[in-house]
Amino acid sequence: MANGFLTPDVIAPKALEKFRNSLNLVGFIDRQLDPTFEGKVGDTIRVKRLTRYQAVTGADVTGSLRDTIEGSVAVELDTYKSVPVSVTSTELTLDLEDFVEQIVEPAMIELAQQVESDIADLYKDVWHQVGTPGTTPSTIADAMLPKTKMNLYGVPNDGKRASFYEPTAASAMAAVLGGVFPTNIAEMGIEEGMIRRYAGFVYMENQSIKNHTVGAYAGTPLVDGASQNVTYDSVKTTYEQTLNTDGWTSGASTLNQGDRFEIADVYGVNPKTRQSTGELQQFVVKETISDTSGDKAIKISPPIITSGAFQTVDSAPADNAPITVLGTASTQYPQNLALHKNAFTLAMANLALPMGGADGARESMDGISVRVVMDFDVLTDTNIMRFDILYATVAQNPGMAVVHVG
DSSP states (O other): OOOTOOOOHHHHHHHHHHHHTOOOOGGGEEEEETOOOOOOOTTTEEOOOOOOOOOOOOOOOOTOOOOOOOEEEEEEEEEEEEEEEOOTTTTGGSHHHIIIIIIIHHHHHHHHOOOOOOOOHHGGGGOOOOOTTTSOSSSSHHHHHHHHHHHHHHHHOOSSSSEEEOOHHHHHHHHHHHSSSSHHHHHHHHOOOOEETTTTEEEEEEOOOOOOEOOOOOEEEEOOOOOOOOHHHHTTTTOEEEEEEEEETTOOHHHHHHEEEEEEEEEOOOOTOOOOOEEEEEEEEEEEEEOOSSSEEEEHHHHHHHHTOOOSSOOOOOTBEEEESSSSSSSSEEEEEEEEETTEEEEEEEOOOOOOOOOEEEETTTTTEEEEEEETTTTTTTTEEEEEEEEEEESSSSSEEEEEEE
């Protein structure tokens, strides 16, 4: 191409800047990028879970030594997103800022939306839920619900918490919280949809928040069999188990991935104190399941662990313990998210630069990587440009997030 044309190495830094500026959720979660790693679709990396230990009493620790058990999450780089565009020679001679405004920024907004949507979809891995299904959060008391839940379950209150609400809830929250801020901050909350920090959270509006439809369940579901508890060592990679249940209406009961339920007399524990929170532990359904007999073997998280450093509940459920699904069957609810930075992870990879005649460049910063490739199609007499990202999203520590249902 002639001298004076915009090239990928000039465009890539601007593309990265616009991509980062278009992200919302991503700014408040863990991001991982190995600058020396050139990934391709299907490559797998491992993200470590938090390690815990349990104290013993007395100077003599004979018989009390514990191995360090490091759980991890296998993350497959399975999401390749690209925005391909054709550009004219005239457009390639534009001033850089004009080119960015006309072509680069719209492309980056689209890629950012794809990433944000995938992160919001991680609500399906979160078992903590607050709020009243069918009621939009709109009071000071509503604003405090995620904080209370996180505190009960030992989530660090270290300035790394954030909440994201769909537009209707965000407007209601901005209006009610506006009364507790100085006028200038309140106005920003109402106008920008960002209320800054309150009760240890940054409050944000997010259009990517998902709606979840509760499964078409029916019957009087019960736990089928006592002592269905496991050890952390046996589930440290998946952090899930299968729970046998019965009592569902035969042939008429479906649970959807992301449904949550409670079991009678099974209480959650604070992971730091291992004392009961006084609240029934909530479990999330990991895979959609239907039945024809009234029995269900449900894949759930968290696993039922009754002792040790990774204890999740105060006791295993009894046989025939009643199960209560949260929400009305076949009904849709917004899944607003409150989370600690370490709850979710975005893992990205530097895509390899092209070989041959194509021209390419990539830029990375703060765990984010974007590639720009440009070539000329002699068959159509067209300049082709593509903007590419390769990534994966994972709920690394879902117990550090809370769904605030609307």
